[in-house]
Amino acid sequence: MSQMQGEIISAGAPSSNLGNYEEAYANFNWEDVEKQFSWYETGKVNMAYEAIDRHVDEGRGDRIALRFNDPTREETYTFKDLKEKSNQFANVLRSQGISKGDRVFVFMPRSPELYVSILGILKVGAVVGPLFEAFMETAVKDRLEDSGAVALVTTTTLLPRVKRDELPLLHHIFLVGKDIEPEAGIIDYFKEMEHASSDAEIEWVNREDGLILHYTSGSTGKPKGVYHVHNAMLQHYYTGKVVLDLKEGDVYWCTADPGWVTGTSYGIFAPWLHGATNVVRGGRFSPGDWYDTIQKNKVTVWYSAPTAFRMFMGAGEDIVKQYDLSTLRHILSVGEPLNPEVVRWGYKVYGHRIHDTWWMTETGGQLICNYPSMPIKPGSMGKPVPGIQAAIIDDNGKELPPNRMGNLAVRTPWPSMMRLIWNNAPKYEEYFRIPGWYISGDTAYMDEDGYFWFQGRIDDVINSSGERIGPFEVESKLVEHPAVAEAGVIGKPDPTRGEIIKAFISLREGFEPSEELKAEISRFVKEGLSAHAAPREIEFKDKLPKTRSGKIMRRVLKAWELNLPAGDLSTIED
Numbered sequence: 001m002s003q004m005q006g007e008i009i010s011a012g013a014p015s016s017n018l019g020n021y022e023e024a025y026a027n028f029n030w031e032d033v034e035k036q037f038s039w040y041e042t043g044k045v046n047m048a049y050e051a052i053d054r055h056v057d058e059g060r061g062d063r064i065a066l067r068f069n070d071p072t073r074e075e076t077y078t079f080k081d082l083k084e085k086s087n088q089f090a091n092v093l094r095s096q097g098i099s100k101g102d103r104v105f106v107f108m109p110r111s112p113e114l115y116v117s118i119l120g121i122l123k124v125g126a127v128v129g130p131l132f133e134a135f136m137e138t139a140v141k142d143r144l145e146d147s148g149a150v151a152l153v154t155t156t157t158l159l160p161r162v163k164r165d166e167l168p169l170l171h172h173i174f175l176v177g178k179d180i181e182p183e184a185g186i187i188d189y190f191k192e193m194e195h196a197s198s199d200a201e202i203e204w205v206n207r208e209d210g211l212i213l214h215y216t217s218g219s220t221g222k223p224k225g226v227y228h229v230h231n232a233m234l235q236h237y238y239t240g241k242v243v244l245d246l247k248e249g250d251v252y253w254c255t256a257d258p259g260w261v262t263g264t265s266y267g268i269f270a271p272w273l274h275g276a277t278n279v280v281r282g283g284r285f286s287p288g289d290w291y292d293t294i295q296k297n298k299v300t301v302w303y304s305a306p307t308a309f310r311m312f313m314g315a316g317e318d319i320v321k322q323y324d325l326s327t328l329r330h331i332l333s334v335g336e337p338l339n340p341e342v343v344r345w346g347y348k349v350y351g352h353r354i355h356d357t358w359w360m361t362e363t364g365g366q367l368i369c370n371y372p373s374m375p376i377k378p379g380s381m382g383k384p385v386p387g388i389q390a391a392i393i394d395d396n397g398k399e400l401p402p403n404r405m406g407n408l409a410v411r412t413p414w415p416s417m418m419r420l421i422w423n424n425a426p427k428y429e430e431y432f433r434i435p436g437w438y439i440s441g442d443t444a445y446m447d448e449d450g451y452f453w454f455q456g457r458i459d460d461v462i463n464s465s466g467e468r469i470g471p472f473e474v475e476s477k478l479v480e481h482p483a484v485a486e487a488g489v490i491g492k493p494d495p496t497r498g499e500i501i502k503a504f505i506s507l508r509e510g511f512e513p514s515e516e517l518k519a520e521i522s523r524f525v526k527e528g529l530s531a532h533a534a535p536r537e538i539e540f541k542d543k544l545p546k547t548r549s550g551k552i553m554r555r556v557l558k559a560w561e562l563n564l565p566a567g568d569l570s571t572i573e574d
């Protein structure tokens, strides 16, 4: 094992919400968490109520819920403001006949309107479908089509990427922008909001009713719609308490976009269930601007990703000294392996431990984590959240002893576990192929102290800068390019991004390899699918390794790339 298992950074905060880990784990009971919610008595469930309106009802309406800033706007909203604005949007949705169970998508950059829209959608009992703003035509269409979305909230800038003529079910587009020309099916967001009442009835739902549909990538096929229900709030609330360690008066900043699950579970639900002030920053990454966001907003709890921390490390120590980061109390990370040297650097330079957390779109919430009150072993993802039983199992479901690598699995169920893969029961069942377990697709081992150590993915899913990319989606786009005969896509290890996307391509007759062609093909993916899915590296090959049934063997491509033995080639074509 490559990690330095013996290295320990001692517990930071014995007074944190969790207290002693072993004790909390042993005494845990989900019913104690349920009792925190009024629906335990009333039966009236709705995430938007618990996240926003409840704070108003309980006298916390004047607290700041949202501090938004991007290069062009700087705005602040109280819980009362968000309650009223989301009521208005709920009324706008209802005026168009949108109701419980409908899928309503949001496709826009981070803005106050994005958060108001999501809350309004939940208030009418509809299911939110977030789309990352970098998605292009194909990515947008695939997701809207698969989900049967009836409505979309988007901006005038992004609207051209929505192929309306190919989406017959998409009846309503709420358009955020200026000077909107009247057109069938287009609803002027600001104009309608102006006339809408700020009083609205909340649609009370069942705990098992739909909350959110996050599309994510696997190694084969189109992206899968991971369906979560309102019951997930138990996990969001509890982990917000013991993992984010949220306390009264916290100013919390999650750097993820709501297009990804971190940006909703921990960029919306967990902080607001706790009544924290949620900082949202739009615009691109820049070390100075990000440190400035912490300084200006007096951020106390900060949740980000290894890629960002590696870029901060690259930017050096001097720039840290130019900002006052003294309000920070707790730092967390998610999305990809957090390098031990980054943990050491953060400890030295920020004076705080960076707490790694492990979970997935499918799990809906954090499952294996580091806690303020527990020693950190740099390079380890930590230990299971109380209420969660994780293990390393072999392919037959047998639990493996410490220090043996195998499938990272979790005992079913838990409150925020996905309830469906939309339209695809077989894909859903694959995760649960071993009775009693959820199979994550990650490999890991557990050491003798019960700490989990990430080892890799079983499948070909690529993790670039913490964003999950399915090679199939990229390959499908590549072969649409007139010069491309065949394409195989892999993740190539990269010091900053974790992995970058590398495409191996064989060209059609009449096309010659050139640097211009590489750039042009990469741009084709960027403009047709998404910037984050575009290959950063392309290599032309006369032929790609394929199985006899014609499947491109990504495993062999990866072995070429890494100069490793290619393994069993018995199924290769020639």
Ligand code: WT7
Pocket: 216, 261, 262, 333, 334, 335, 336, 337, 338, 356, 357, 358, 359, 360, 361, 362, 381, 440, 441, 442, 454, 456, 457, 463, 466, 467, 468
């Ligand atoms: C995959 C899930 C939900 C968080 C954002 C990513 C990888 C996630 C860690 C970690 C090593 C990690 C896994 C996982 N991953 N967290 N702490 N250490 N790897 O969600 O896009 O659904 O991706 O991200 O491979 O399976 P996602």
